[in-house]
Amino acid sequence: MAVVALEKDYADKVEIRDRVENFHGNIVVYLHWEEHLSFCSAVAFPFPPSMPFGALLAEILPTYYGAHPDFAAIDWAAVRWTVDGNDVTPDPEKSLADHGVGHKSLIRFWTPGLHGYRGSFS
Amino acid sequence: MNAVAKLGLKQRYSLLTRGLDWEPSYQSKSAIYPYAEFEGIKIHDWSKWEDPFRLTMDAYWKFQAEKERKLYAVLDSFAQNNGQMGLTDARYVNAVKLFLTGVSPLEYQAHRGFAHVGRHIPGVGPRVAAQMQSLDELRHVQTQIHTLSHYNKFFDGLHEFPHMHDRVWYLSVPKSFFDDARTAGPFEYFIAIGFAFEYVLTNLLFVPFMSGAAYNGDLATVTFGFSAQSDESRHMTLGIEVIKFLLEQDPDNLPIVQKWVDKWFWRGHRVLGLVAMMMDYMLPKKIMSWREAWEIYFTEAGGSLFQDLSRYGLRVPKYADVATAEADHISHQNWAVFYQYTHAAGFHTWLPSAEEMDWLSEKYPTTFDKYYRPRFEMWGEMAKEGKRFYNNALPQLCTTCQIPMAYTEPGDPTTISFRHSHYKGDTYHFCSDGCKDIFDNEPEKYSQSWLPVHQIFQGNCGGASVEEVLKWYRLNLGADNLDQAGSPDQAQWDAWMEARRRVAG
Numbered sequence: 001m002a003v004v005a006l007e008k009d010y011a012d013k014v015e016i017r018d019r020v021e022n023f024h025g026n027i028v029v030y031l032h033w034e035e036h037l038s039f040c041s042a043v044a045f046p047f048p049p050s051m052p053f054g055a056l057l058a059e060i061l062p063t064y065y066g067a068h069p070d071f072a073a074i075d076w077a078a079v080r081w082t083v084d085g086n087d088v089t090p091d092p093e094k095s096l097a098d099h100g101v102g103h104k105s106l107i108r109f110w111t112p113g114l115h116g117y118r119g120s121f122s
Numbered sequence: 123m124n125a126v127a128k129l130g131l132k133q134r135y136s137l138l139t140r141g142l143d144w145e146p147s148y149q150s151k152s153a154i155y156p157y158a159e160f161e162g163i164k165i166h167d168w169s170k171w172e173d174p175f176r177l178t179m180d181a182y183w184k185f186q187a188e189k190e191r192k193l194y195a196v197l198d199s200f201a202q203n204n205g206q207m208g209l210t211d212a213r214y215v216n217a218v219k220l221f222l223t224g225v226s227p228l229e230y231q232a233h234r235g236f237a238h239v240g241r242h243i244p245g246v247g248p249r250v251a252a253q254m255q256s257l258d259e260l261r262h263v264q265t266q267i268h269t270l271s272h273y274n275k276f277f278d279g280l281h282e283f284p285h286m287h288d289r290v291w292y293l294s295v296p297k298s299f300f301d302d303a304r305t306a307g308p309f310e311y312f313i314a315i316g317f318a319f320e321y322v323l324t325n326l327l328f329v330p331f332m333s334g335a336a337y338n339g340d341l342a343t344v345t346f347g348f349s350a351q352s353d354e355s356r357h358m359t360l361g362i363e364v365i366k367f368l369l370e371q372d373p374d375n376l377p378i379v380q381k382w383v384d385k386w387f388w389r390g391h392r393v394l395g396l397v398a399m400m401m402d403y404m405l406p407k408k409i410m411s412w413r414e415a416w417e418i419y420f421t422e423a424g425g426s427l428f429q430d431l432s433r434y435g436l437r438v439p440k441y442a443d444v445a446t447a448e449a450d451h452i453s454h455q456n457w458a459v460f461y462q463y464t465h466a467a468g469f470h471t472w473l474p475s476a477e478e479m480d481w482l483s484e485k486y487p488t489t490f491d492k493y494y495r496p497r498f499e500m501w502g503e504m505a506k507e508g509k510r511f512y513n514n515a516l517p518q519l520c521t522t523c524q525i526p527m528a529y530t531e532p533g534d535p536t537t538i539s540f541r542h543s544h545y546k547g548d549t550y551h552f553c554s555d556g557c558k559d560i561f562d563n564e565p566e567k568y569s570q571s572w573l574p575v576h577q578i579f580q581g582n583c584g585g586a587s588v589e590e591v592l593k594w595y596r597l598n599l600g601a602d603n604l605d606q607a608g609s610p611d612q613a614q615w616d617a618w619m620e621a622r623r624r625v626a627g
């Protein structure tokens with residue numbers, strides 16, 4: 001649909017504000033732990049695309065999700081992961097990019113058997 | 123001389139409004155009104171515009187001056203008698219902070235928007251009406267600042283409200299709402315603010331804040347509310363006249379207007395989520411629940427409005443049903459956002475008390491006990507163990523409404539509603555179908571969204587650490603933010619109440 005604008009070349013002059021070039025070599029990655037809505041939404045990080053997935057597992061997740069009482073009980077082998085809706089099996093050695101994680105990708109994970117505080121999805 | 127005094131009201135009125143216009147002779151109309159056509163709205167006969175209220179400038183000044191005199195007399199006595207001591211509780215002041223930082227700057231934005239419309243609409247009737255509304259809105263921001271400045275003498279979080287409005291992450295929600303309206307064409311602005319906001323949704327903003335003030339001893343704000351009331355009823359009649367006029371002028375206007383109504387209803391609904399949380403969580407003495415307010419002011423009042431407008435072919439805004447279903451959830455979900463990001467907010471938060479939770483259970487029988495009470499109880503237990511719950515990462519934001527993506531799937535309160543679109547090789551994320559539709563209709567516009575979280579990552583907000591960013595917001599750390607309990611506000615309030623008890627013996 002053609003843009004409705006006073007300026008006839010408006011569409012060509014648009015500066016996309018969140019182009020990957022504006023993030024100093026990082027990409028924006030969103031992360032979400034399903035069924036644990038005490039974390040109110042997915043969380044956002046600027047990561048280098050070459051960051052190993054293992055760093056996410058070993059550093060990022062415990063730092064930001066560790067406060068939840070369910071966190072210690074996660075059976076990591078059983079966790080289900082998706083990147084932008086596609087199932088992935090993490091390889092800690094491989095990079096985010098190798099897992100299909102791009103600029104503004106959403107990583108969601110489900111932890112079987114854990115449904116939040118007293119099963120309330122919180 | 124006497125001839126002037128003998129002019130009838132009607133004659134006077136027409137001379138002071140319609141009579142001010144003229145036919146240009148050496149410039150074309152399109153050069154004088156360059157914004158009039160690009161939106162595709164067709165107007166055939168501006169003289170068909172029915173002025174919804176017959177007010178001339180001289181009468182306008184007289185009315186407004188009278189109202190100001192009354193308001194400032196009350197404000198003076200409120201200040202002299204330490205009116206803040208009559209509040210129900212210090213927690214109430216946080217609603218005032220949210221209002222001053224989130225809503226008052228919108229009055230100024232409304233002033234600017236209506237000034238623009240009052241210049242660029244080719245019909246003289248609506249132009250004069252828009253100019254008057256522009257002045258009203260300027261008066262509103264000014265009187266609100268004067269009213270609330272009293273609180274700034276005693277409480278934190280009020281000192282930098284215009285600066286904060288332009289920068290703080292959650293204030294980008296109301297700010298971007300009005301930026302969006304003001305950067306639209308004059309007809310869209312008129313429908314967005316005049317109709318969707320002032321007519322359809324205004325009762326869900328002003329009634330809660332003003333009755334909240336009345337219930338909680340804030341006489342100053344109540345008086346401001348009364349002083350704005352007759353302005354607001356003029357704004358409402360203008361809003362309804364605009365939509366009827368556009369729909370009567372040409373059948374081709376209907377699909378354009380419908381799209382605007384859908385868009386601005388949804389955008390307004392998202393902004394009002396802040397009011398929902400204020401009503402259910404921030405008022406020490408509650409008026410009614412958000413859900414009850416939604417039923418009265420949208421479901422019932424809006425229902426008969428759209429019934430009436432259906433004769434023009436206009437239908438109820440798209441996703442009104444989703445918004446109604448969300449009325450059982452949004453206040454809880456929003457308060458949970460602020461509780462976990464309390465370190466980054468310009469007002470204080472707390473967990474609802476046992477009695478407040480019972481009130482919420484009663485008002486939200488199908489949702490509160492099942493989904494939200496456990497969340498607050500968990501946080502209560504953690505706080506008791508000295509592990510007060512904070513979210514230390516930054517939230518993913520919706521590209522359109524700019525709110526953290528905290529809303530759940532329609533019909534499934536256990537799963538976040540994730541929506542996305544692709545535009546020129548990039549992905550954009552949305553909290554709802556409503557926000558996604560708005561983007562998809564104008565990706566050129568919203569791909570320019572100034573999203574606070576992304577701006578921090580780009581290095582445009584004072585630094586990379588939370589502390590640097592909060593300083594860039596001009597928050598006084600340790601005073602403006604964090605829990606109500608332990609805040610300087612609370613300590614001072616407790617000292618006042620203690621002194622009062624001693625005096626009372």
Ligand SMILES: [Fe+2]
Binds near residue numbers: 262
């Ligand atoms: Fe106003």
Ligand SMILES: [Fe+2]
Binds near residue numbers: 320353354357
């Ligand atoms: Fe208004």
Ligand SMILES: [Zn+2]
Binds near residue numbers: 392521552553554557
């Ligand atoms: Zn949204």
